[in-house]
Amino acid sequence: MINKIIVSSVLLVFSSCVVSTELVYTPVNPSFGGSPLNGAMLLNKAQSQNKHRAPINEKTYAEKFQESLERSYINRMVREITDLAFGEGVEDSMFNQDSIFTSGDYEIQILTSGSDTITVQITNMVTGEVVVVEVPRFGE
Numbered sequence: 135m136i137n138k139i140i141v142s143s144v145l146l147v148f149s150s151c152v153v154s155t156e157l158v159y160t161p162v163n164p165s166f167g168g169s170p171l172n173g174a175m176l177l178n179k180a181q182s183q184n185k186h187r188a189p190i191n192e193k194t195y196a197e198k199f200q201e202s203l204e205r206s207y208i209n210r211m212v213r214e215i216t217d218l219a220f221g222e223g224v225e226d227s228m229f230n231q232d233s234i235f236t237s238g239d240y241e242i243q244i245l246t247s248g249s250d251t252i253t254v255q256i257t258n259m260v261t262g263e264v265v266v267v268e269v270p271r272f273g274e
Contacts, residue, residue, distance in 0.1 A: 162176070163176060164176075204237045204238075207235065207237075208235075208237070208242075211235065211242070211244070215244065215252055215254065215269055216269075218246060218252055218269075218271065219252060219269045219270065219271050219272060220271075220272050232244060232245050232246060236259075239258060239259050239260045240256060240257065240258060240259065241256075241257045241259055242254065242255070242256050242257075243255040243256075243257070249271070250270065250271055251268045251269060251270050251271060252268070252269040252271065253266060253267070253268050253269075254266070254267040254268075254269065255267075
């Protein structure tokens with residue numbers, strides 16, 4: 135018993151000689167002043183814990199082909215409208231008369247009968263919303 139008291143008193147005396155410094159907080163997250171090298175690790179950890187996944191919408195070959203054709207046709211229409219607006223290639227244009235193009239839920243009507251503008255009317259067939267774009271002609 136006396137040995138235990140002596141040992142504990144000796145430990146108590148020596149423990150008072152311990153030197154310590156103040157605690158300094160260093161953040162881990164680089165957004166709050168932490169090391170920029172922690173960014174990739176924190177992002178990977180957050181992504182591995184994420185349970186939400188975007189739905190995968192696989193399209194058939196026919197749907198992809200139809201979308202590609204529509205994009206190509208719309209691109210050609212924009213190019214031709216630009217050429218008509220600046221007076222280039224007017225004689226071989228596909229818009230020498232008014233034309234209508236239907237794509238999905240939209241109907242695109244191109245009116246070239248005006249002498250100073252080209253009017254493009256885009257109609258949403260589902261909601262009935264109509265957007266009118268007027269492009270001025272410069273080359274005539």
